[in-house]
Amino acid sequence: MTGKAYPLERRALLLGGGASLMLAGYAQAKPRTPMLGLADTTVRKELTRDYAGTLRAVAAMGYGLFGFRLASYVANDPSEPTPQDKAQMVRDAGMAVGVVRLGVRGGDYDRQFDQAAAIGARIVALTTAPIFIASRTLGQTTRAALDTYIPQLAALGEKAKAAGLTLAYHNHWYDLLPLDGDRPLDLMASRIAPDLLSFEVDLAWAWYAGVAPLDLLKALGPRVVSIHLKDIDRTRGTAITDHAVAPGRGEMDYAALMPRIGQRTRATGYVEVDNPEDGLAAARGAMAYLRGQ
Template sequence: MGDFTEVHSGGRRKFIQTSGLALAGLALLPSCSPSGPGRRYGLQLYTVREKLSADLEGTLKSVAKIGYKDLEIFGYADGKIFGVNPSELRKMVEDLGMKLVSGHYLTGNFNAPWQGTLSNGWEKAVEDANVMGLKYMVNAFLFPEERQSIDDYKKLTDLLNVSAKVAKNAGIQFGYHNHDFEFLELEGQLPMYVIMDGTDDDLVVAELDLYWAARVGHSPMHFFKRYPKRTALWHVKDMADSDDKEFTEVGNGVIDFKAIFEKSMLSGMKYFFVEQDVCQRPPVESIAISYKNLMKWGI
């Protein structure tokens, strides 16, 4: 696997540029029963970003055909999402029997000179999130310049709380999505704990990325116990059994998802989304494999 910043942040910036966005996992019903009736499966669309750029409607049809029902978006910029208006995307998705549930957003402090970030045009972003029918708006990623010190993280919590209040006033829950660096000690503290402890329990929930936590040896179960009922969203992605710990299809790696799902009630999880940042085969094939494996487990 390549450099983290190159793969994750650079890849997203490249998609925004190449898809004309202008300037720039499975889901569980609120009952939280791991194998309950009527379960819906969700996907973070970043997994199929290149195909979205080339053929938005065709890619969404492929996702729906596999069986996914709830989607998490990324790349909202200047009032557009994947190059179309929010209302257009919603109609496109709902005509295929799916729903838009959650969206990823940047702080806007670095490398995001467009409208629609936490610090730039947030009110309009929230308005458009309502147009799309989103239930969650999530801070997706911090660039290195934003996370040099614990003080940076403490300042971040102020921005998260303010942004979350705006979202809550519009009926949308705000969340924070981790990578690996939030679980690496900095100045004697874990940044993820600083974020969680510095934000209002009612305003900010966690979207726990199970891969990134596992990659640096942090137990999701420990996180759930420390912050019970506060991890409303999960990213379900697997880690290959290799020295490089590459991304792989859910069920093809080493993460014990069955054990994690046993703690879904403790976590307060409402939705979870399959995601695979980098695929070794065509992404649509990868998300189909992940879907089938999770179905096979009866999750």
């Protein structure tokens, strides 16, 4: 997709500079050559067939970090490796444990924080707020529910901090859309202290919401501790998550985006493709494309 022509308004959105955000600014960081991580979502199908073998294949592509869920994708799945086993297989493959993910629907967070600390994780991510998956429509909630939830999220951050961990909230498109005049992500950032809540910025979901990815990175500044790298192809599939493709295979013009990311943040980028037909092929293609930028 390098060199592809994009409509002026889309390039302006990509490069940012015009969005009005309510969050704090950030001084530019020095450019760097980033280490790339992979989120387990990309190779979920392959992991269920051969967890250790899939990790070895991922490491051979050049990924240095692997992020995974502490809980199983399927409740009470006896075939799911324990967090300790996952961490050991990651290290045996030659990678380091990256961002680990909490169960979205709650559960025993104290136990999950203990597990994360025990395997040497530093960042625990919350994929989304439970209030956004409580209704039949993904991302739909009320302002009252959000106002009630934000103190709960702050309390979760307190627990993570006590365990020596950093809690990061992962954005989607819906928490960047106004809810009764305010964007949920803005309210989380303004109402919760930075030492209790950081952010894992998904560039593609920001783009999907009409938010310039670079503007969001700059606005959140040092609170960004992880980045998810994927692209958007609205012609693919029917569900919104079907539109997620590997960087360089969609409409976002990563060739223009990648050189500027290092000027906005020092956070590690993780390739995450939500529902690829072939996860290993998606991971391999993403690595080849991003290393070429």
